[in-house]
Structures are given as structure tokens and as C-alpha cells.
Amino acid sequence: MSAEKRALDQEESILNVSSVIVDIEGTTTSISFVHDTLFPYVREHLNDYVKSNWADSEFQEDLKALKEQAQKDESDKVEGVVAIPEGEEDAVREATIKNVLWQMDNDRKTGALKQLQGHIWRKAYEKGEVVGPIYDDVHESLKSWVDLGKKIYVYSSGSVEAQKLLFGHTKEGDLLKLFSGHFDTAVGAKTEAGSYTKILEKIEKTGEEAKTVLFLTDVPKEATAAVESGMLAVLVSREGNAALTDDAKASFRVISSFADLAFEDSGKRKKKRKD
Numbered sequence: 001m002s003a004e005k006r007a008l009d010q011e012e013s014i015l016n017v018s019s020v021i022v023d024i025e026g027t028t029t030s031i032s033f034v035h036d037t038l039f040p041y042v043r044e045h046l047n048d049y050v051k052s053n054w055a056d057s058e059f060q061e062d063l064k065a066l067k068e069q070a071q072k073d074e075s076d077k078v079e080g081v082v083a084i085p086e087g088e089e090d091a092v093r094e095a096t097i098k099n100v101l102w103q104m105d106n107d108r109k110t111g112a113l114k115q116l117q118g119h120i121w122r123k124a125y126e127k128g129e130v131v132g133p134i135y136d137d138v139h140e141s142l143k144s145w146v147d148l149g150k151k152i153y154v155y156s157s158g159s160v161e162a163q164k165l166l167f168g169h170t171k172e173g174d175l176l177k178l179f180s181g182h183f184d185t186a187v188g189a190k191t192e193a194g195s196y197t198k199i200l201e202k203i204e205k206t207g208e209e210a211k212t213v214l215f216l217t218d219v220p221k222e223a224t225a226a227v228e229s230g231m232l233a234v235l236v237s238r239e240g241n242a243a244l245t246d247d248a249k250a251s252f253r254v255i256s257s258f259a260d261l262a263f264e265d266s267g268k269r270k271k272k273r274k275d
């Protein structure tokens with residue numbers, strides 16, 4: 001098939017999607033917000049948070065997950081891993097903080113880290129210290145896609161709780177009603193096809209229907225994994241994102257705004273099929 005024909009087929013398929021899954025960092029929201037606001041907030045409040053919440057059952061769950069992750073990292077011989085050994089409370093606390101900072105230095109996407117980060121951000125959003133910034137085109141586009149009968153989902157390395165905090169506290173208000181569901185790394189890493197297969201199962205779009213699901217991301221490896229699962233994928237190129245290679249540009253459609261996407265009305269399409 002010629003590249004031109006493939007591009008036309010892809011356009012036709014995109015027009016008729018039933019569901020759109022959006023990534024956050026680099027897609028709906030700038031990388032700089034995550035790295036220059038959210039992550040520094042965690043670094044700044046980590047010590048106090050761990051001390052004041054040590055006895056809470058929520059923190060104890062987070063600690064359990066961090067310990068399990070540290071044990072796995074040790075057995076996988078991850079370079080530089082900071083262990084969290086059992087021992088006196090003060091020593092465990094210190095090791096936990098060091099482990100979290102080490103994970104953040106390496107921008108790790110482990111469920112344990114993301115869960116804790118989400119819990120630390122909760123107060124910041126609730127107090128209005130942090131507002132979830134989304135690109136100007138995002139809110140209007142999401143609304144118009146919902147009006148066209150599309151279901152919108154989020155798939156981010158950020159925990160489901162952190163996703164809900166962000167979209168529940170944007171400068172345009174609470175956008176959560178626009179979403180039909182949220183996925184995080186509980187379904188697997190974003191660079192693995194199996195994670196997208198799990199999402200397809202959960203949203204009941206298996207087999208041929210996978211082709212009616214579109215994933216929007218800034219990361220070519222994630223787009224490749226999504227396509228391997230049977231989904232469609234489009235790359236989002238925002239200011240401040242990593243530059244896309246020629247290969248990535250040749251393999252995927254690239255948009256710089258959600259407004260670049262045009263969809264057919266899903267209601268009309270169903271009616272057309274009946275006629």
C-alpha cells in the first residue's frame with residue numbers, strides 16, 4: 001500500500017472513532033507544569049508529609065507499595081536503587097524519603113511513587129495553591145467530541161487520583177464530567193502494547209472495534225505500543241515537548257492542537273448504518 005493510501009485510510013479511520021484516550025504530560029498539559037510545579041511541590045513537602053501522615057492508613061498503604069517496589073528494584077538490580085530496610089521508625093522514614101527522591105531524580109513512573117505524589121498534591125489543589133493547567137484548545141475540543149458522541153478517557157503515568165485532581169481543578173473549572181474513565185500504570189507501562197489491550201478490554205472495544213479507539217500522546221514509543229494493540233494513535237507536538245524524529249513523523253499523524261482533529265458525529269454514523 002502506498003504511503004498516500006495509508007495516510008488516507010488513517011484519516012478515514014480517525015474521522016470515525018468512537019473513543020479518544022488522552023495522555024496528560026506533553027498532550028493536554030505542558031511538560032513544564034509537571035516538572036516545574038508538580039514535582040518540585042512534592043520535593044518541598046515530602047519531609048513534612050511523611051512525618052505528619054506516618055500513622056495514617058493511607059500513608060501506610062503508600063509505604064507498603066514503596067517497600068515492595070524497592071524490593072523488586074533490588075532483585076532486578078536497578079542501578080542506584082535506594083533500599084527501604086525494616087528497622088526503627090526514624091531510619092525507615094529517612095530511607096523512604098531518600099527512595100522517593102531517588103525515584104524522582106530518575107523520573108520513574110512506578111505506581112508506588114505516582115500514588116504517593118497524588119496524595120501529596122491533593123492539599124495543593126484543594127487549597128488552590130495549584131491549578132491544573134490545560135492547553136487552550138483542550139477544553140473546547142473535549143466538549144465538542146463529547147457532543148459528537150465520543151467517549152473520552154485518560155491514560156497517564158500519573159495515578160488516577162492525580163489525574164482527577166488535575167482535571168477537577170483547572171482554570172476552566174471541574175472538567176471531570178467530560179471523561180468516561182481513567183487509567184494509570186495499574187494496567188501496565190505506557191510503552192507496552194499489553195497495557196492498551198487491557199484498556200480495550202475494560203472499555204469493551206476488543207477485536208475489530210479496537211480500530212475505533214484513538215490514543216493521543218507526545219511519546220512515539222507509547223503511540224507504537226497503542227497501534228500494536230490495534231488502536232489508532234496520533235502524536236501531539238506541543239511547545240516544550242521533545243523533538244520528534246523524522247521516523248516518528250513519517251509513522252504517525254502529528255497535530256499541534258486538539259482542534260486539528262475532525263470527527264464525524266457518532267450518532268449520525270449509527271443512523272447512517274441503519275438506513
Ligand SMILES: CSCCC(=O)C(=O)COP(=O)(O)O
Nearest residue numbers: 023024025156157158162163
Ligand atoms: C496526573 S498529572 C502527573 C503526571 C505525572 O506524574 C507523570 O508522570 C506524567 O506522565 P504522562 O504519562 O501523563 O506523560
Ligand SMILES: [Mg+2]
Nearest residue numbers: 023025026218
Ligand atoms: Mg506524555
